[in-house]
Amino acid sequence: MEITSKNSDIIIRNVRDFDTAHIFDCGQCFRWNRTGDNEYTGVAAGRALTISQNGNEITLRDVSERDFRDIWYNYFDLGTDYGAVKARLSRDDIMRLAAGYGGGIRILNQDLWETVVSFIISASNNIPRIKGIIERLCCAYGDEIVYRGKIYRSFPSAKRLSCLERGDLDVIRAGFRDKYIIDAAKKFADGVLSEDALNAMTTAEAKKALMTVSGIGNKVADCILLFGLHRTDAFPVDVWIKRIMEYCYFGGEKQPIEKISRFAEEKFGAELGGYAQQYLFFYARENKIGTD
């Protein structure tokens, strides 16, 4: 992997295990949209970015070297060897298939607060609508970001949302989830929960702490652990994972979620669970496993 700066772009050559279509469509993030051939534009960490890919060459448009080093390198998890992750997972035949199919997936290092709210919104919802609600939330309460002549909006802070009153979230049409967002905002703004404190905890402790927020249950907590705290031992079991696990590992027979979680823990272990989950989720959704 070689990183160079050209005009105001950052170019990454000979990148391996990186595919924007896989990364942005494996269900981990909600603020990236296709804006052209092999091109996506999104907002993260208070910055907007257009990224395009041509084979194993990546271009980040109008980005300073400083922002690349301080923000995007880590955001795209460029320091992790996904080839090694896939090699270890591929000792299992099913995982070899899934990891081959979504071979360019990377688990982004996203903002904790944004993942907290995003996955609270995800409960009993579909992905297009989740994206719409989050976009309306940012438009209503995020800060303006000007990038390449267009206006984008940052994800609003916990402090900003914590002082909202009942009804202020009507405009985002989040349904019954609006009260959960406010509850989470108050806990994070007051410091009852904080990233530093959560980072100091074991995964099990952090999960328990997250679940004190109304609207964060078992599954949403696992998503926050994996996507917001980068705990790759977390293995969120949603309807898609449940279906593909039943289909692949249980002869198509229905299983309780708890049993699937235990099976994954034993099979993938603490180090590979989260990665396995992403490859399976992408494979299941792209191939509509279990929907007919």
Place this chain on the structure above:
DNA sequence: CACCAGGCAAGCC
């Protein structure tokens, strides 16, 4: 137009 979506909390027994 039903059905259901990356579930959860509250209310039951």
Place this chain on the structure above:
DNA sequence: GGCTTGCATGGT
């Protein structure tokens, strides 16, 4: 402690 039900809204 396990099981059932209501929840807002809109995508398919």
